[in-house]
Amino acid sequence: MRSIKMKRDLLIVFYISMILFNCSRENGLSQTSSASSDSVKSLDALDVGLATTISIHFTYEQRQGKYIYTKYCSVCHGMEGKGDGFNAFSLDPKPRDLSNEQYMKSFTDDRLVETVREGGRGVNRSPLMPSWGGRLTKDELLYVIAYVKKFAVSTDTHK
Amino acid sequence: MKKIFDRLVRSQVWRSIFRHGLPESNRTRAEAIFFNFFFHLHPTKVRKRSIKFTYTWGLGGISFGLFIVLVITGALLMLYYRPSVPQAYGDMKDLQFVVSSGQFLRNMHRWAAHAMVAIVFLHMLRVFYTGSYRPPKEFNWVIGVILFVTTILLSYTGYLLPWDQLSFWGISVGTNMIRAMPFGIGEMISFLLLGGNIVGENALVRFYVLHCFIIPVAAILLMAIHFWRIRKDGGV
Amino acid sequence: MNKLRIYFAISSVVFLFVLAISPLKDFFSEWRGYQLAYNEIIKELPQRIQPVDIGIKQLWVRKLDVVDRCTTCHLGLKEKALVNAKEPFRSHPHIYHDFEEFGCTICHNGQGSATSYKESKGKVKYWDKPIFPREYMEASCGKCHKEQVVIQAPILSLGRKLINEYNCAGCHKLEGRQRQWVPSLNGIGSKVNRSWLVNWLKNPKAYFATAKMPNFQLSDDEANTIADFLMTFKSFSNNAILEPLPSLLIQSSESQTATLVEIGSTRLRESRCISCHPFNGKGGYVATDLGKVASKVNLRWLYNYIKNPKHFQPNVEMPRYRFNNNDLTGVVAYMNSEYVDFDMAEPPSHTPDPLYYEKGLVLVKKYNCRGCHEIENIKNSEELGPDLSFIGSKKLYEIDFGLSGISQSLSSYIFTKLKSPRTFSSKMKMPNYELSDEQAQAIAVALLGNTSEQIPEELKIKPKPASTFTPQGKFGKLVNDLACFGCHTMFGRGRLVATDLTLEASMAKQEWIDHYFKVPYSLRPILTERMPNLFLSDDEIKTLVDYMEKVFIADSLTNDILINEATVAKGKLLYSEKYGCGSCHQINGKGGFVGPTLDKVASRLQPGWILHWLKNPQAYKPESIEPNNNFTDHEAEAITAYLMTLH
CATH class of the missing domain: 2.60.40.420 (Cupredoxins -  blue copper proteins)
Structure with a gap:
């Protein structure tokens, strides 16, 4: 008796998740924003070990970007881009809050890529931000920017 | 103008085609009608009741019409189809998706084939119920039965050509049934049909040749005899 | 007769109309509509985009022999300006493969030859490769990429x-997957207590949350029968015999116990069990949780096991700590006092079935316990x-x-x-x-x-053959005894919980390694997984260091660095001003916590290593997150010179 009930509950959960998934897919078709339905959470596949879960919908670029961000950037900028990584408190000036919508909007993608590529000193900011141009490929820079831009968008719009 | 026309009429080529020249006398005029093939598809004398449409329902004519449709659409389909394992299914998909009116051609061919089997069968029933198999037409009945078998065979051989799961298993089942014939005959026939023991490349080519050449030619020959005998035996 | 003619006329007209349908359908096809819409949409964009010629488009992938017509409607795949356009015109995400080279259906499935929405998605009758749902998309990478880790997926x-x-x-x-090492069940009857075993069989996750053993959803009866069956396995593999416990552990006064426990607590911390074993969920992730171990195993087994793990569990990746008898007794006493499950559930009561052995054997075979665990009298796993x-x-x-x-x-x-x-x-x-x-x-x-798709061999990426590096001689014995591969990698073999030791001697100075074995410490204080103190003897350390100095070294990494005031000053400037190394590394208590501290780095690292490392860190440790700053030779030398002054 109990197992039947359990099964039923499970099915209900499954249905709901399927329905949600379907809704989001419909949105993906009609919306003009780049929201698509890749909800992917665990990224500790490569023993990054720091991944938390952000359950918003990710595109391929953002997914790749998340992996790169978690590995290289999150130590200072924090998992959610608030500039509160564990390494941040020893830094002066503090790492940039990447979830500041106003501030992030003032940059074009190219400028953001340049900042990551050349580091702080390349764009006349604090040299504490290293330059990642030697480590990350062109593609990877684009991915990480695609992911970083997610922080500055209030999550309500991603339903 | 008239001179040119005269010269044309008197030329060797013209006379070889129209052997009698323009019908100028009453006799030749009459002969022009008498000897016209298309005016004399029917025998000179038929029973009155068999002229009525509801006697024959025109079933033989309809099957012949469907056969013509099948020949035309089949010939067009042959332009796009290659009977080989890697290509057959893809070609069929291409017919469906990219060839202009390709899907229409396939559908025509398919529905005409289905209809032909049904109509030929009805035709046979009609012949049976009107007793048209009785002397002197008993031989024509036999030819008719053979024609019915060729129709079914045409339908069956065409079934393999799309090379999808349905056709693969359809032919596998069919040839395995043939195998059940005793004294090793079944196995021989099945081997002959498939060109091997399984449905493969050889089977596809054999069925293709059977479907597009051997059986249609046989059917056409048999039909010619069939029609000729109807004409001679006084059927409609 | 007149009537017939009318019928004939009507049917002829109808027939004509019917014939006209097909070409009309061809003309007003779905894809044509999309192409016209595309040409309209791109007119409104600020960027200039080449309009499309009306007609079916296709990608022919020669090496896969595939024709994909998806690009007939998905027209903007290569146009960067259409990132946010509506489907089917949106540009394709930037991926590592060019889709023109590989086609669409190799990754997405679906029906590539189709030219209508419904058919191309492949969710139609008689098409058994429907389009891949996006959340499972990366499965397609696995068709060709057979290596263990695909970074992009x-x-x-x-x-x-x-x-x-x-x-x-x-x-x-499973192709290419090897069975993992799992503890053998031989001798389990002399190891665990029965109540624990029943609870564990019923629900392993109740004992500790990250248990790898799955829940077989056994009934009480089944669990009891299997437990009874397993408890009959008293003898270990290799005829290993449990030594009796030291008398101090069995009967000691309270004050004696207190001192023992205190010694044990210190030794346990020094030996960094927590680097591999979690304790109630906190700690490493390589080994089992020890938080309640005293309620699981009996003391005699624990004592003997810590003394020589591989003796009782061949191939286990646990080092044999060089505890002296007193320390070992202390450690066991401490674990016995600390790691107890105070609220262990009472196992369901039962009366042993007289046929428990036969029934247990049947159950163990049915659930294929042999698939993972070695069991003495079951030679092969049967129920696959x-x-x-x-x-x-x-x-x-x-x-x-x-x-x-x-x-x-x-x-x-x-x-x-x-x-x-x-x-x-x-x-x-x-x-x-x-x-x-x-x-x-x-x-x-x-x-x-x-x-089972046929993929040309030249497109497949095969997994790297597993490294078979097995050190020989004294060093090899030590490596085996200390289970170094459990955390370290050497020449491609082993885990990467700790550093790759392949170039250790080129990297670190001999005296430092020597000292490190005696008093290990963590270069990065935030790590849980730290080097344990194995209490090695001087002889053993010498063996290890000598071998490392001969083998874990690359001649190409030796370089002499010119150290003079000018370069040091330049290096310091580069370190603090230009490259902001201090954001990750600490010197004199200032700086970040990401990289290792650089205090006394001169006595730890070889100058040649620093120089080469700075130029391209990932060449030596691909997983390192150190940025590659593209230093010029002069800059790298200057920074090295500066670092070499930090004694």
């Missing part, structure tokens, strides 16, 4: 890792699960969905099967791994990539 890599971790190969045939080598090509009609009512697709079948294995039929035997949604999704992705 994190979900796939996670799935493959989980498949190894949960030892799926124990019961299922289905072969999963080509599960990704399983056809829908081959799947029994039972009464589950889930959506009928292979991906949702696998997902549901992983989440609750016995949903489809109660007769199934697969145990419940209690996976999270993400884990189940990742494993499903990894499994879906196992297809």
Whole structure:
């Protein structure tokens, strides 16, 4: 008796998740924003070990970007881009809050890529931000920017 | 103008085609009608009741019409189809998706084939119920039965050509049934049909040749005899 | 007769109309509509985009012999300006492969030859490769990429890792997956207590949350019978015999116990058990949780096991600590006092079945315990699960969905099967791994990539052959005894919990290594996984260091650095001003915590190593997150010179 009930509950959960998934897919078709339905959470596949879960919908670029961000950037900028990584408190000036919508909007993608590529000193900011141009490929820079831009968008719009 | 026309009429080529020249006398005029093939598809004398449409329902004519449709659409389909394992299914998909009116051609061919089997069968029933198999037409009945078998065979051989799961298993089942014939005959026939023991490349080519050449030619020959005998035996 | 003529006329006209339908349908086809719409849309964009010529477009992928007509409607795949356009015109995400080279259906499935929306998605009758759901997309990477970790496909890599971790190969045939080492059950009767065993069999996760053993959903009866059966296995492999406990442990006064426990607590911390073993969920992730171990095993086994782990559990990756007798007694006493499960559930009461041995054997065979665990009198695993080598090509009609009512697709079948294995039929035997949604999704992705599709060999990326580096001689014995491969990698073999030792001697100075073995410390204080103190003797340390100095070294990495005031000053400036090294590294208590501290780096590292490392860190440790700053030779030399002054 109990197992039947359990099964039923499970099915209900499954249905709901399927329905949600379907809704989001419909949105993906009609919306003009780049929201698509890749909800992917665990990224500790490569023993990054720091991944938390952000359950918003990710595109391929953002997914790749998340992996790169978690590995290289999150130590200072924090998992959610608030500039509160564990390494941040020893830094002066503090790492940039990447979830500041106003501030992030003032940059074009190219400028953001340049900042990551050349580091702080390349764009006349604090040299504490290293330059990642030697480590990350062109593609990877684009991915990480695609992911970083997610922080500055209030999550309500991603339903 | 008239001179040119005269010269044309008197030329060797013209006379070889129209052997009698323009019908100028009453006799030749009459002969022009008498000897016209298309005016004399029917025998000179038929029973009155068999002229009525509801006697024959025109079933033989309809099957012949469907056969013509099948020949035309089949010939067009042959332009796009290659009977080989890697290509057959893809070609069929291409017919469906990219060839202009390709899907229409396939559908025509398919529905005409289905209809032909049904109509030929009805035709046979009609012949049976009107007793048209009785002397002197008993031989024509036999030819008719053979024609019915060729129709079914045409339908069956065409079934393999799309090379999808349905056709693969359809032919596998069919040839395995043939195998059940005793004294090793079944196995021989099945081997002959498939060109091997399984449905493969050889089977596809054999069925293709059977479907597009051997059986249609046989059917056409048999039909010619069939029609000729109807004409001679006084059927409609 | 007149009537007939009218019929004839009407039917002729109808026939003409019918004939006209087909060319009309061709003309007003779906794709033409999309192409016209595309040409309209691009007119309104600020960027200039080449309008499309009306007509069917296709990609012919010669090496795969595939024709994909998806680009007939998906027109903006290469146009950067259409990132946010509506489907089907949106540009394709930037990926590592050029789709013009590989086509679409190799990754997305679906019907590539089709030219209508419905047909191309492939969710039609008689097309058994419907389009891949996006959340399982990375499975397609796995069709060609057979290596363990595909950096660009994190979900796939996670799935493959989980498949190894949960030892799926124990019961299922899986191409390229080896069975993992799992503790042998020989001697389990002399190791654990029966109540614990029953509880564990009923629900392993109740003992500790990250237990790898799945829940077999056994009934009380079954669990009791199996426990009775297993408790009969008293003798260990290799005829190992448990030594008696030291008398101090059995009977000691309270004050004696207190001192023992104190010694034990210190030794336990020094030996960094927590680097591999979690304690009630906190600590490393390589080994089992020790938080309640005293309620699980008996003291005599624990004492003997710590004394020589490999003696009782061959191939276990646990180092043999060089405790002296007193320390060992202390450690065992401490564990016995501290790591007890005070609220262990009472196992269900039972009266032993007279036929428990026979019945137990049947059950153990039925659930294929031998698939993972070695058991003395069962030679081979018999009850295998289905072969999963080509599960990704399983056809829908081959799947029994039972009464589950889930959506009928292979991906949702696998997902549901992983989440609750016995949903489809109660007769199934697969145990419940209690996976999270993400884990189940990742494993499903990894499994879906196992297809029987014919992929040209030259396109396949094969896994690297596993390294068979086995050091010989004294050093080899020590490495085996200390289970170095459990944490370190050497020449491609081993885990990467700790550093790769392949170039250790080129990197670190001999005196430093020597000292490090005696007093290990962590270069990065935030790490949990630190080097344990193995209490090695001087002789053993000498053996290790001598070998490392000969083998773990590359001549190309020796360089002399010119150290003078000018370069040091320049290096310091570069370190603090230009490159901001201090954001990750500490010197004199200032700086970040990401990299190792650089205090006294001159006495730790070789100058040649620093120089080469600075120029290209990932050449030596690909997983390192150190940025590659593209230093010029002068800059790298200057920084090295500066660092070499930090004694």
